[in-house]
Amino acid sequence: MIRDKRSEYLAALVLVGPFIVIYGLLFVWPTIQMIALSFTDAPLIGPGEWVGFENYIDILNHRLFRNAAWNTVYFVVLTVVPNTLISLAIAMAVNRLKGWQQGFVMACFFLPYILPVSVVYLIWNWIIDVQYGLIQYVVRPFNGGEPMSLTRTIPFFMPTVAAVTIWWTLGFNVLLFIAGLRNISPEIYEAASLDSAGRWRQFRRITWPLVWPVTALVLTIQLIAQLKIFDQIYLFSIGGRQDPTIVMVQYIYKLAFQQNKGGEGAAAATILFAIIIILSVLQFQALRARGQK
Amino acid sequence: MSAETLSGAARAHAERLRGDRLVDWGGMILTIITFGFALMAVFPLYWAVVTSFKSETAVIASGISLWPESFNTEAYEHIWNNTNIGQWYINSLVTSVVITAGVIISSAGCAYALSQLDFPGRRLIYVLILACFMVPMQALIINHFVLMAQFRLLNTWAGIILPQLIVPVTIIVYKQFFDNVPREFREAAQMDSAGHFRTLFRIYMPMNWGVTAALSIITFIGAWNSFLWPFLAATGEATMTVPVGITQVKDAYGIVYAKLMASAVMAGLPVALLFLIFQRRVTQAVMLSAGVKG
Numbered sequence: 333m334i335r336d337k338r339s340e341y342l343a344a345l346v347l348v349g350p351f352i353v354i355y356g357l358l359f360v361w362p363t364i365q366m367i368a369l370s371f372t373d374a375p376l377i378g379p380g381e382w383v384g385f386e387n388y389i390d391i392l393n394h395r396l397f398r399n400a401a402w403n404t405v406y407f408v409v410l411t412v413v414p415n416t417l418i419s420l421a422i423a424m425a426v427n428r429l430k431g432w433q434q435g436f437v438m439a440c441f442f443l444p445y446i447l448p449v450s451v452v453y454l455i456w457n458w459i460i461d462v463q464y465g466l467i468q469y470v471v472r473p474f475n476g477g478e479p480m481s482l483t484r485t486i487p488f489f490m491p492t493v494a495a496v497t498i499w500w501t502l503g504f505n506v507l508l509f510i511a512g513l514r515n516i517s518p519e520i521y522e523a524a525s526l527d528s529a530g531r532w533r534q535f536r537r538i539t540w541p542l543v544w545p546v547t548a549l550v551l552t553i554q555l556i557a558q559l560k561i562f563d564q565i566y567l568f569s570i571g572g573r574q575d576p577t578i579v580m581v582q583y584i585y586k587l588a589f590q591q592n593k594g595g596e597g598a599a600a601a602t603i604l605f606a607i608i609i610i611l612s613v614l615q616f617q618a619l620r621a622r623g624q625k
Numbered sequence: 626m627s628a629e630t631l632s633g634a635a636r637a638h639a640e641r642l643r644g645d646r647l648v649d650w651g652g653m654i655l656t657i658i659t660f661g662f663a664l665m666a667v668f669p670l671y672w673a674v675v676t677s678f679k680s681e682t683a684v685i686a687s688g689i690s691l692w693p694e695s696f697n698t699e700a701y702e703h704i705w706n707n708t709n710i711g712q713w714y715i716n717s718l719v720t721s722v723v724i725t726a727g728v729i730i731s732s733a734g735c736a737y738a739l740s741q742l743d744f745p746g747r748r749l750i751y752v753l754i755l756a757c758f759m760v761p762m763q764a765l766i767i768n769h770f771v772l773m774a775q776f777r778l779l780n781t782w783a784g785i786i787l788p789q790l791i792v793p794v795t796i797i798v799y800k801q802f803f804d805n806v807p808r809e810f811r812e813a814a815q816m817d818s819a820g821h822f823r824t825l826f827r828i829y830m831p832m833n834w835g836v837t838a839a840l841s842i843i844t845f846i847g848a849w850n851s852f853l854w855p856f857l858a859a860t861g862e863a864t865m866t867v868p869v870g871i872t873q874v875k876d877a878y879g880i881v882y883a884k885l886m887a888s889a890v891m892a893g894l895p896v897a898l899l900f901l902i903f904q905r906r907v908t909q910a911v912m913l914s915a916g917v918k919g
Contacts, residue, residue, distance in 0.1 A: 343821035344669045344744035350731035351750070354790045359757055362768035369768065376767070377774050425659040433656070439904060440663035443670060446900040446907070447893045448850040448868035454889040455673045458882045464685050466672065499666065504911060511912055553915065560763045563852045567872060581763045581853075589857065597767050605764040612759035 346525060359587035366605070376594040387599035396575060397600065400583035403490065407561055410494035412554045416547060419502045423509030424539070438510075442503035449500075453567040456496045457483075483568045489577045493564050500564075505550045512546030513539070552615045559608055580604050648818050677701070677886035684883045700887035704874065710891060714869040716859070720785045720866060721848040728792045728844050729837060736799030737825045743812060757793040763853060770857055780864040785855050789848055794914045795840050801831045835906075836913070842903050843910035846896045867892045 348365065370387055374380025391397045405562035426437050444452065460467045462481040471480050482492040516539065524534050567576055578586065588597025641791040664798070676684055677700050678693045704710055739747060778784030804828055814824040830837065855866045862873065871888040900907050 340742055340821075341744050344738045344742045345732035347738040347742070347821070347825070348744075348746075348750065349734075350727075351711060351735035351796070354727075354731060354752055355757065358769070358772075358788050359760070359765075359791055360753070362765045362772060363760065365768040365771065366765060369771075422659075422662065425655060425662075428652070429659065433660075437663040437906075438908075439660055439901070440667045442908070443667060443897065443900065446846060446850075446896050447670075448896070449852050450868040450872045451889045451893040454871065454885050455669050456674065458886060459669060459672065461880075461882070463880075464882070466689065469689075471908075500671070504915075507908055507911055508915055549915065556761075560761045562763060570872075581766075584764070584767065585857075589770075594641065594771070595765060601764040601767055605761060608761045608764070609759050616759070 344446055363605075366598050366601055369594055369603045371599075372595045373587055374594045375592045376588050376597070378594075379621055383595070387596045388603070391596060391603070392446050396578060396583060396586075399575065399582050400578045403565075403577060404559060404561065404580045407494060407565070408555060408558045410490060412551060414494075415498045415502055415505060415554060416550050418498065418542070419505030419550065420509050420547065422502065423506045423513060424535075426506065427510050427513045432455055438506070441506050442499050445503035447500075449563040450567060452496065452500045453564060453597045457568070460492065477532050484572050486573070486576045489568070493568050496568075497558075497561075501554075505554070508546055508550055509543065516542045548618070552611075552618075554609060556608060556615070559604070559611070642736040647691045656797055665745070665844045673889055676882055677890050679883050681881055681883050685880075689882070697883075700881075700883040701891070703884050704888045704891065708870065708874055708888070709865070710867065710888070712863055712869060713865050713867045715781065716785070716864060717849055717866040717868070720782055720789075720855075721845050723782070723786050724789050725841050725845045727786070728795055729841055730788070732792070732795035732801050732840075733825070733830060733837070736796050736803055737829060739796070740800045740803035741824075741829075754793045754796055757791060762788070762791065766857055767852065769854065773858060778858075780859055780861050782864075784858045785864070785866065788858075789851060792847075795844065798836065798840060798913045799833070802836050803829055806832055816889060835909075838903075839906040839913065840909035842899060842906050843914065846899060846907070849896050 336396070369380075369385060371382060372380035373383045373386075422441060426434060426441070429437060459465050460469070460482045462479050462484070467482065468479045470484070474479065480488075482488045520538055520542075521534060522536055529537065558583055561579050565577060565579050566574075566582055566585070574582070574586075580600070581604070584597050584600045587593045587600055637909075670806045675691065675693055678698070679690075680699060683690070683694065683697075735750070738744065739750065765788070771782040773779050773787065776784070778787065785867045810828050810832070811824055814828055849866075850868060852868055856869045859865045859869060862870070865873070871885075871892045874885060874888050
């Protein structure tokens with residue numbers, strides 16, 4: 333019996349070993365190091381002196397930090413709720429199709445999601461090009477016949493990147509919503525149409541409340557994902573002024589990798605880290621509370 | 626039954642019939658609209674492909690031509706001959722395959738141990754996985770970079786691979802599936818005095834090969850597509866992955882959209898093909914990872 337236990341421990345150790353090594357070295361250790369680094373004045377690579385909370389105080393008084401925080405929140409507002417509503421509408425439209433029609437339409441909406449972000453950037457950068465881009469056929473009539481660069485005109489930067497992001501990622505949300513819609517028993521709709529409830533009433537009274545768990549999931553997944561936004565914002569701002577449209581991760585990147593301020597970068601990273609952990613814990617608690625109901 | 630309720634029922638029936646006819650028309654219009662939006666959603670991809678087959682002069686010609694006059698592969702030849710894309714492909718392929726294999730093997734082993742074995746430290750591992758779910762990897766870029774610099778792994782395949790081995794969701798999905806393997810299978814294996822490794826590789830993995838296929842494809846796509854970390858870890862053109870490398874093409878040539886679209890098509894094609902061939906597996910994996918049953 334004792335031999336058995338020992339062999340079980342040994343097997344567990346070997347099986348869990350790779351996990352322990354990988355997560356210890358590449359997750360636990362960097363996290364500890366990040367927090368430690370944030371209290372020093374070290375450059376990106378090299379030693380530094382302990383400076384206490386100085387980096388945090390500096391950053392919080394930094395205009396660029398407030399810019400980054402505000403832009404990140406703005407990007408979340410521009411993407412999360414619109415993406416969710418559009419995705420739900422598309423999912424309902426796709427869900428009523430059958431057979432090849434459904435497969436084809438679903439593939440069309442999902443295909444962009446599978447592509448690398450730099451491909452998405454290159455394609456849209458071509459479409460919105462100020463001289464030859466297709467979008468200028470739409471922009472010109474609104475701009476007194478003149479073409480306009482949507483990513484170099486600062487007020488249009490965030491909405492443009494948000495629209496591209498919605499186009500890119502909605503397939504994921506549509507997929508989750510379709511799974512949710514399929515779980516609603518058709519009998520409920522049959523009963524409702526016997527009561528001659530209209531489409532809108534069916535949506536308000538049946539679809540929306542029953543699909544709400546998925547909606548909540550989609551909203552929180554996106555909220556957390558968009559707080560970590562970097563790739564699209566960075567790519568579309570190449571060659572332009574970056575500071576007015578900077579977001580949090582880009583701010584960390586700028587401090588650490590462009591200005592060689594490892595300590596300040598780590599402090600900014602720790603702040604983002606804390607915000608996302610708090611939100612994730614809240615999300616986790618909410619999901620658990622719902623699970624217990 | 627009174628006459629009144631009868632006529633009421635008849636009226637409801639007539640209304641329902643009329644409703645059905647309306648639904649048919651409305652349904653058809655809705656289907657057409659849905660197809661319209663679906664085509665609009667893929668149109669940018671179509672436009673990129675069409676552009677890539679045009680000559681640079683045709684690209685900037687006025688008017689919209691939805692079909693190239695002649696299929697011109699000049700842009701592709703140019704990208705192939707004048708950038709390191711061959712090397713980028715090798716870098717992307719090697720790193721993505723190694724990441725996929727590493728994630729699948731380490732996750733399956735860990736999930737089997739969590740699901741079937743009793744050992745000290747199980748709770749700690751749970752806490753670690755859960756914490757990892759919540760932590761934004763983007764916040765760790767600085768210290769991943771410092772760590773890889775200390776190991777002298779910047780601008781190497783290993784440097785690109787290592788921080789991307791962290792995919793906690795794979796462990797959770799495997800554990801759910803291993804939990805559902807009937808106990809009799811394991812007991813039968815133990816009667817045969819098969820060790821835990823044989824039980825895992827001869828019974829648990831083969832029984833769940835569909836999950837392994839789905840998770841492998843999605844992990845590969847994720848690794849192929851990842852941008853931020855390879856962008857930081859590979860600064861030399863020789864060690865870039867395809868998605869990072871193609872963002873460098875622009876700086877070298879100015880406004881050359883046929884060539885840029887050719888590079889975009891070349892970067893996106895492998896994952897697009899994977900998706901089109903294994904559509905069902907990909908969507909299954911996406912839903913499993915989000916914790917939604919399909």
